[in-house]
Amino acid sequence: MKPAPFGYLRPGTLAEAVAALAGDPGAKVLAGGQSLVPLLNMRLAAPTTLIDLNALPGLDDVTVDEAGVRVGALARHAAVLASVEARRVQPLVAMALSNVAHPTIRNRGTTVGSLVHADAAAEMPVVLVLTGGSLEVEGPAGRRTVAASELFVGPLETSLHHDEIAVSAHFPALAPGAGAAFEEIARRHGDYALVGAGAIVDGDSVRVGFLSVSDLPTVVDLSGVAEADLGEAALAELEPGDDIHASADYRAQLVRVLTPRVVAAAREHAAHRLGRTRG
Amino acid sequence: MAEELHQIRLTVNGTAHDLRVPARRLLSDALRHDLALTGTHVGCEHGVCGACTVLLDGEPVRACLVFAVSVQGQEVTTVEGLTRPDGALGPVQQAFAECHGLQCGFCTPGFLTTITAGIRDNPEPTHEEAREMIAGNLCRCTGYQNIVKAVERAAVLAREGGPSEGGFETGLRPSSTTGDASVVEEVAQQPSRNHGDDVVDREDDAATTGLGA
Ligand SMILES: Cc1cc2nc3c(=O)[nH]c(=O)nc-3n(C[C@H](O)[C@H](O)[C@H](O)COP(=O)(O)OP(=O)(O)OC[C@H]3O[C@@H](n4cnc5c(N)ncnc54)[C@H](O)[C@@H]3O)c2cc1C
Ligand code: FES
Numbered sequence: 301m302k303p304a305p306f307g308y309l310r311p312g313t314l315a316e317a318v319a320a321l322a323g324d325p326g327a328k329v330l331a332g333g334q335s336l337v338p339l340l341n342m343r344l345a346a347p348t349t350l351i352d353l354n355a356l357p358g359l360d361d362v363t364v365d366e367a368g369v370r371v372g373a374l375a376r377h378a379a380v381l382a383s384v385e386a387r388r389v390q391p392l393v394a395m396a397l398s399n400v401a402h403p404t405i406r407n408r409g410t411t412v413g414s415l416v417h418a419d420a421a422a423e424m425p426v427v428l429v430l431t432g433g434s435l436e437v438e439g440p441a442g443r444r445t446v447a448a449s450e451l452f453v454g455p456l457e458t459s460l461h462h463d464e465i466a467v468s469a470h471f472p473a474l475a476p477g478a479g480a481a482f483e484e485i486a487r488r489h490g491d492y493a494l495v496g497a498g499a500i501v502d503g504d505s506v507r508v509g510f511l512s513v514s515d516l517p518t519v520v521d522l523s524g525v526a527e528a529d530l531g532e533a534a535l536a537e538l539e540p541g542d543d544i545h546a547s548a549d550y551r552a553q554l555v556r557v558l559t560p561r562v563v564a565a566a567r568e569h570a571a572h573r574l575g576r577t578r579g
Numbered sequence: 580m581a582e583e584l585h586q587i588r589l590t591v592n593g594t595a596h597d598l599r600v601p602a603r604r605l606l607s608d609a610l611r612h613d614l615a616l617t618g619t620h621v622g623c624e625h626g627v628c629g630a631c632t633v634l635l636d637g638e639p640v641r642a643c644l645v646f647a648v649s650v651q652g653q654e655v656t657t658v659e660g661l662t663r664p665d666g667a668l669g670p671v672q673q674a675f676a677e678c679h680g681l682q683c684g685f686c687t688p689g690f691l692t693t694i695t696a697g698i699r700d701n702p703e704p705t706h707e708e709a710r711e712m713i714a715g716n717l718c719r720c721t722g723y724q725n726i727v728k729a730v731e732r733a734a735v736l737a738r739e740g741g742p743s744e745g746g747f748e749t750g751l752r753p754s755s756t757t758g759d760a761s762v763v764e765e766v767a768q769q770p771s772r773n774h775g776d777d778v779v780d781r782e783d784d785a786a787t788t789g790l791g792a
């Protein structure tokens with residue numbers, strides 16, 4: 301199918317883009333289009349106007365320092381995944397990104413767009429929550445920083461106002477002694493996960509973030525839980541949902557399987573990083 | 580109310596085109612309808628099948644998930660742009676012909692563009708990497724085995740600088756629609772080792788070049 305007609309603006313500055321969005325309650329922002337265009341093609345969305353961010357200057361950077369990784373709104377998944385520095389400072393970002401769709405989709409789709417799209421089955425929202433990251437957004441009133449813990453409020457729903465444009469996302473660095481891992485189960489490689497889990501282990505602290513289990517990316521603190529009880533302890537904090545892709549029982553079973561697996565992999569990663577600093 | 584049209588310039592296979600299109604014109608439709616380049620195929624129109632894959636500034640993207648207005652000023656390479664300057668098949672096309680990498684040909688243009696970029700970035704893919712390279716494209720006919728062989732063969736042909744230098748006679752006439760099923764016909768008309776029924780011979784070829792393992 302083809303999209304319904306819409307108006308099209310291609311602003312050259314962020315201020316123009318924000319003003320255009322503020323002036324039209326039916327308008328939508330277009331970034332990589334890898335989530336929005338399918339919705340338009342299937343006529344599940346019909347915005348009055350698309351405000352195309354693709355001509356905005358200076359938004360496609362991936363900048364890395366010891367504090368973390370900052371990803372501009374026009375940085376494609378592929379560019380973030382290719383950044384060796386980003387992988388060094390916060391390895392979980394690349395671990396998760398390699399599970400996001402296929403390379404061809406990653407060439408166009410943006411990491412920030414995937415955060416704003418806030419699909420409960422998407423990988424990057426849970427990575428933002430698990431790393432304690434944030435989104436920098438600009439609206440008519442100026443800039444503000446939205447913490448990941450405040451960002452995701454429902455399926456495909458964030459706390460951004462209609463007239464705000466996300467400018468960048470920040471993924472804080474992985475602490476020196478910590479380890480990270482990401483695991484997911486999908487029907488086919490590159491598909492959205494039936495269940496996915498990311499883990500960060502730092503000394504006694506064990507935290508696991510789940511995607512595609514509930515309506516929101518959910519992080520569970522499993523510090524001090526015995527190895528054999530990890531899956532059940534995680535399930536006590538989760539309410540697996542039913543949909544056409546998987547039953548709630550099957551999702552619960554995947555949580556039981558993936559939780560110990562991802563925690564063990566994160567422990568191994570921590571040991572490996574420690575060995576490398578000492579060696 | 581008439582729909583607003585936007586004036587854009589697209590460079591497709593090296594030729595600049597000035598177009599007037601509505602904002603909702605998908606790149607796949609701009610190529611097929613406005614420029615009559617029907618080599619780019621459209622299957623699902625939601626990014627899943629890969630048939631519409633073209634190169635945008637050299638990188639594979641889904642033409643069905645990009646609006647033509649959004650990529651104005653950029654360079655697009657379609658399957659029609661993969662032939663050699665003299666009109667002979669490019670290495671990936673040649674490999675598909677040799678390895679029987681297509682049946683109905685519907686999915687083929689998307690595979691050819693994807694693999695062209697894939698072997699440019701990774702000129703010596705392992706068997707696993709060859710499989711990974713095409714993991715985002717769907718084919719309902721071949722069962723993929725011969726497409727994987729074609730990836731490996733294409734990498735060899737590209738490294739050798741092409742079929743002629745690699746000692747393979749092509750015997751194929753120049754074609755401007757090599758992404759279409761016309762390839763199949765041309766191949767089938769060849770009395771050579773490329774003949775459609777010549778499976779055993781082709782397997783031998785694969786064996787002698789160290790492929791198909
Ligand atoms: C076949 C296929 C498979 C996929 N598989 C996966 C997968 O496994 N995992 C996964 O996570 N994703 C997957 N995706 C989606 C992909 O990751 C998208 O790139 C991503 O979800 C959205 O990014 P985008 O830049 O394409 O955003 P767009 O599609 O342009 O926009 C998505 C939404 O976010 C809004 N938006 C975008 N950027 C901004 C901004 N800067 N400020 C304010 N609002 C903004 C838009 O208005 C729109 O509502 C898949 C897509 C396809 C087509
Ligand atoms: S038609 Fe574009 S991916 Fe199927």
Ligand code: FES
Nearest residue numbers: 682683718719720
């Ligand atoms: S050859 Fe028919 S779909 Fe691939």
